[in-house]
Amino acid sequence: MAPAESAAERTVDRVVMRDIRKRYGMVDALRGVTLRVGPGEVIGLVGDNAAGKSTLMKVLAGAVVPDSGEIVFDGQTVSFATPRDARELGIEMVYQDLALCDDIDVAGNLFLGREPRKAGGLLLDVARMHRDARRHLDALNIRIPLTDIPVGGLSGGQRQAVAIARAVTFGPKLLILDEPTAALAVAEVETVLELIKTVSAQGVSVILITHRLQDLFRVCDRLCVMYEGTLRADLDARATSLERLVSEIVAHDQIDSGKNDAGEAGGRKEHDTTEGARR
Amino acid sequence: MTTSEPTTTGGRAGAGKPPVVSERVVTTRSARANAHIGKHAQTIAIGVVLVLLLIFFAFSADRFATTGNLLNLLRQISPTLIVAIAMTFVISTSGIDLSVGSTVALSGSLLAIVLQHGWDPTLALVAILALGALIGFVNGWFSSYQNIPPFIVTLAMLSIMRGTALRATEGYSTPIDGDLWIVQLGQGRVAGIPVPVILAVVIAAVGWITLTRTPFGRYVIGLGSNGESLRRTGVNTRKVGLAVYVLTGLAAALAGVLIATRLSSGSSNAGTGFELEVITAVVLGGTSLFGGRGSMLGTILGALTLGVIANGLVLLHVSPFYVQIVQGAILLLAIFANSKVWARFGAVRK
Numbered sequence: 074m075a076p077a078e079s080a081a082e083r084t085v086d087r088v089v090m091r092d093i094r095k096r097y098g099m100v101d102a103l104r105g106v107t108l109r110v111g112p113g114e115v116i117g118l119v120g121d122n123a124a125g126k127s128t129l130m131k132v133l134a135g136a137v138v139p140d141s142g143e144i145v146f147d148g149q150t151v152s153f154a155t156p157r158d159a160r161e162l163g164i165e166m167v168y169q170d171l172a173l174c175d176d177i178d179v180a181g182n183l184f185l186g187r188e189p190r191k192a193g194g195l196l197l198d199v200a201r202m203h204r205d206a207r208r209h210l211d212a213l214n215i216r217i218p219l220t221d222i223p224v225g226g227l228s229g230g231q232r233q234a235v236a237i238a239r240a241v242t243f244g245p246k247l248l249i250l251d252e253p254t255a256a257l258a259v260a261e262v263e264t265v266l267e268l269i270k271t272v273s274a275q276g277v278s279v280i281l282i283t284h285r286l287q288d289l290f291r292v293c294d295r296l297c298v299m300y301e302g303t304l305r306a307d308l309d310a311r312a313t314s315l316e317r318l319v320s321e322i323v324a325h326d327q328i329d330s331g332k333n334d335a336g337e338a339g340g341r342k343e344h345d346t347t348e349g350a351r352r
Numbered sequence: 353m354t355t356s357e358p359t360t361t362g363g364r365a366g367a368g369k370p371p372v373v374s375e376r377v378v379t380t381r382s383a384r385a386n387a388h389i390g391k392h393a394q395t396i397a398i399g400v401v402l403v404l405l406l407i408f409f410a411f412s413a414d415r416f417a418t419t420g421n422l423l424n425l426l427r428q429i430s431p432t433l434i435v436a437i438a439m440t441f442v443i444s445t446s447g448i449d450l451s452v453g454s455t456v457a458l459s460g461s462l463l464a465i466v467l468q469h470g471w472d473p474t475l476a477l478v479a480i481l482a483l484g485a486l487i488g489f490v491n492g493w494f495s496s497y498q499n500i501p502p503f504i505v506t507l508a509m510l511s512i513m514r515g516t517a518l519r520a521t522e523g524y525s526t527p528i529d530g531d532l533w534i535v536q537l538g539q540g541r542v543a544g545i546p547v548p549v550i551l552a553v554v555i556a557a558v559g560w561i562t563l564t565r566t567p568f569g570r571y572v573i574g575l576g577s578n579g580e581s582l583r584r585t586g587v588n589t590r591k592v593g594l595a596v597y598v599l600t601g602l603a604a605a606l607a608g609v610l611i612a613t614r615l616s617s618g619s620s621n622a623g624t625g626f627e628l629e630v631i632t633a634v635v636l637g638g639t640s641l642f643g644g645r646g647s648m649l650g651t652i653l654g655a656l657t658l659g660v661i662a663n664g665l666v667l668l669h670v671s672p673f674y675v676q677i678v679q680g681a682i683l684l685l686a687i688f689a690n691s692k693v694w695a696r697f698g699a700v701r702k
Contacts, residue, residue, distance in 0.1 A: 185574060
């Protein structure tokens, strides 16, 4: 919690998540997480599997309602019951699974759900859709030659770019990217990283969840490390080495500490008991 | 930083240029062409098949290529086409409606019965169409709002509607008074063109525009392609999923009215195997059973192809029992082609 306190001096935060807690039955997914993001700032959110990154971001995107905790967005305390609430405030999340419709063309995907219309709202304004799509893609430096081919025919990087571009066309203030580069070829990763830079240069705050640590140093201002449902470290990306980051993620000092060992042993013992009971 | 190697397909910017790294794998010309051909290949193919069949029957069956026969053929295929237009929407959402044949029987039977009870024909027509929409609503509610596989829902409705039709008519055909205006729906002609054909053409045009040019059509494709993605954009996907079944219910009721008025009798045995014919027409036209791809033009060509085969075989004095065998075989072949052959064109990956 210490890094969060030190950042409290900053003037206006885009979003502050304070002491967020979420429990799923016996599992403490989030154990009091505090996270702040400034305007135009790119945050790298890292941590091992099950560290709570995705849950935390789902809370921020309105997909998960936390048990307790406070979210302050642009200085106002907010609470989200649905993703729609979060979206209305300008929080967009691009999910890992590339939420695109493969059979619909690029322009159609960009404007899915809010297509430009004509003839009193009865018909799609297809021409305007393609024109606007071209403009949006150009503004984001995304090079997709045709906007009338189905996105299923695009490369992974192009598809990811379209997914991000769609989120950006909503005019978000905060963009959450969940593993945007996970399944991409090296050259395509560059595309997405450049796109992140372009978007943040336009004043949009970005939270990037990724396992590709080398990407983080390319685009991030700060690196937030989560460990077992807590925010373990809040690091300046420019002054942090990869080694330091890795050791924070795997939580070296905690593993060495006796307390954590006891916890591990206890967990193992519990597991054994249940195994025995099953037999 | 990590890469400066040019990619295999992308024309990467030279070293002298400012580092616009967003340059990427450019969609190649062939990928472009594939995407477009893949979209239309099946429609083109079925069009070619139709033309070949027309030529074949024109030379082998004496009376095939006469205006009278062709108009008759169109009238025969009109109910199928009307329901196939609606079915294209359902199948594009990756749904299916097996209950249309039973709905045809029920709506035709009930129309004849209520007319016999002295209902005003206009009122009867409206009531029958409303009933069709209601049947579709029930199908859609179970499938879309309760997430029960539409295959099972509409199979159950198939049985319920057929049973209701049999119960209502006690298995007998009910005659329809030929003096009523409603009979003109099935038997009338405007400028020599049968009324069902005119209706089918109008409905096909509206269906085409709806699928390709309206937000609803876009959502239908989106629902079949990636429903979760569509839902996340804020579209009420359940409503879209329900609406398509209302369309097939409505279309099936209209088809039932057309068939009953054409024959001047409502029969609970009408529309047996009708759902197979309709689904074959849709699949033959290139609409994917897995959703996401629907071609209205393909459906129209598919329905015409089925009509030409049925009509041509009869004119060649082939036993009408073979028509069913041929239809089933065509369905199987079309699905095979859909998932195996056309997949090579790249646009199909499911």
